[in-house]
Amino acid sequence: MDKRKEHIVIVGGGFGGLYATKAMKNAPVNVTLIDRRNFHLFQPLLYQVATGGLSPEDIASPLRAALKDQKNAQFLTGQVIDIDPERKVVILEDGDEIAYDALVIATGASHHYFGRDDEWEPRAPGLKTVEDAVRIRRRILLAFEAAERETDPERRRALMTFVIVGGGPTGVELAGALGELAKHTMREEFRAIDTADAQINLIEGLDRILSAYPEDLSASAEASLRELGVTVQTNKLVTEIADDYVLVKDAQTGEQTLIPTFTVLWGAGVKASPLSEVLARRTGVELDRVDRVMVQPDLALPNHPDIFVIGDLAHFAHQTGEPLPGVAQVAMQMGNYVADALRRRRFGKEIRPFEYKDKGMLAVIGRNKAVADIGNLHFAGLPAWLIWVFVHINFLIEFDNKLKVMTQWGWNYFTRRQGARLITGEASPVWMQLPIEHEKAVEKADR
């Protein structure tokens, strides 16, 4: 490392951080990328891991391998727990300090249970990390395994009932993949149960799923989900998540319904990573209600032009008045922008505000089923699905896994098999063995 060169420290190896690092490849700087994990995760495909279609290794790439040929970049595994903007250092969990000339924070977001984290998180896993996906996969598969051995019809029905909270892209993709699994992939594999009898409930608080999409695509998505046996419940709020049931309240009538289930999956709220609080404390920057950092038009902090926040951690509303969505496209463009802004600053050039170029939105529902909103064009069904496959494989090109994922997808597609359905890790949740007692819950629902 040339000590005389400017040192850029980038925290977080997601889309934002990795693209920022790569965009500095030919810049006369030293880059240090820090992440808690040693790999970049292709999060848009995480739901496929959660439903046994792909392995975690298929959608993750070691960051060292990604930066192997970028000689001005070093990668470090570590967790940044503090930032000192006066001394211009970041502080790692083991006390090590790393000095920066410019700092880019791209640590993303995690789940958010509307203030009921302690109670709901263990019961309704969200989908952000590889461990989350493996946990969800285990929960789903264990429920079917337990149903195959269950003789009590009420318990069996509850074991085969799934509740997915949140009708955004994550919830829709999970529900669709789970529908495929139950209705097609696993159907011939069980002897005592018919997996197509599974009840999959997608619960959404607003009046339609995929509310960020045009209405016609929401309707297409809902129709596709219905074909896969998913029950879409809109205008419904989850008010309680217990070991063996979920309480759902109608947003209009206030009526409560109890759904006996052992498997609840969370696709509802996200919250910025804890580093935003550190930034607020250390620099006085303002946070929004989910702790995202209110950034300047150039993605820097007010009064701290050497600190940038990008990706899901940034609240950027200068363009449309609304914060940009927490999607890979935004993070990637922000990463590239910051690399360019730093270059322009170095050469004394004018820096224009960040501008997001929306390339469209895509959500997949199942085999041959997807929705796409690109420019003024709306696609649904097979055309949308083909666009989705093409776009995702093209992205994976960067991450060395294209060939393998293509093979795996092709295989899964033509055989309708999914070989990654392993139950690994901890044992089954205790509550799956509990007797169902809903008296108390029903009382509550009646009140």
Place this chain on the structure above:
Amino acid sequence: MDKRKEHIVIVGGGFGGLYATKAMKNAPVNVTLIDRRNFHLFQPLLYQVATGGLSPEDIASPLRAALKDQKNAQFLTGQVIDIDPERKVVILEDGDEIAYDALVIATGASHHYFGRDDEWEPRAPGLKTVEDAVRIRRRILLAFEAAERETDPERRRALMTFVIVGGGPTGVELAGALGELAKHTMREEFRAIDTADAQINLIEGLDRILSAYPEDLSASAEASLRELGVTVQTNKLVTEIADDYVLVKDAQTGEQTLIPTFTVLWGAGVKASPLSEVLARRTGVELDRVDRVMVQPDLALPNHPDIFVIGDLAHFAHQTGEPLPGVAQVAMQMGNYVADALRRRRFGKEIRPFEYKDKGMLAVIGRNKAVADIGNLHFAGLPAWLIWVFVHINFLIEFDNKLKVMTQWGWNYFTRRQGARLITGEASPVWMQLPIEHEKAVEKADR
């Protein structure tokens, strides 16, 4: 399920149990296969998961998928904890009982630390399960990650020192794959360390590694390992495994050597699964010193012709006077034999004793490096490696993963990349952050 048909219960979905089940496909029986896990694991390739070459999903197949088209077979996820040979039932961990007409036990083996399990197991993980492999992968990768950040040369050297206990196939394959990783795959990916400086020690108690192979192949294997930077230490016994060192004693001189290290991997001893003790208690059958069940020439228990024990759990010495080795070939042939023996018994035909047809032994050391002992032919280097690749891909044919593993291997081979190097699960072991204090240990070594 036709209730009038004979019910065969098979416990364990490894090579023995799965092959027994499949061999009964056309028999007029009902088969129930029970395993704690919902997948069959292709154990011979587990070391590739432990070293980041393949994902767990690449070498595992859901048992349900494997038995999908075998309509006379049902699979159940569950753990058998007891057997009642009088009532002819097996008892699961939740109290469920399953009645059998004939029972096949194929629950295999796990690690064995020569009576020091509690002390050594957490420090020196063995390689039997997917979780084991992922744990070893994490330990190896974390050691390099910590070394990259370490500034103290003594600690850095200890972090880059690896001790593999046991020079059998598992130890040799792990050492070779680790050598490839350090000397080739990862070399360009680190900035502060040269991974080729890693010290990889393979410790073997006997006077040569791979002692089940002919002497010339042991020598070839040792030479290949040396090329990959592995130090082979024969006639050496491990006497202590601590958080930050290992004590090794020379079997001849008694001299003790201390090796500072944070990463110890276990490839030494195995022990039969706990179900053998249940069998001994319930049927009076004799066990050998590693708890394997002493079976009759037809693999049944004495006085219990309806209970068979196969695979690693069986001690079968009727053929050569020595127990057959715990390898996939033996288990597969035993599985097929039991299916045939039950068929012959059903039709009142004569049952000949089990006879193992040795198709040879194969161990892989690295890219283009392997040893093979087939009939009277000894192969080493590239020819042995090609045989190994061919044989393993051919086996995987059964398990639906051939195409994917071939793609992955081809990719890894030509690019020398290994994309499955993820650090997942628990955080780094605490002791990696401990200061090294060897005074006490050195005292011990001096005594």
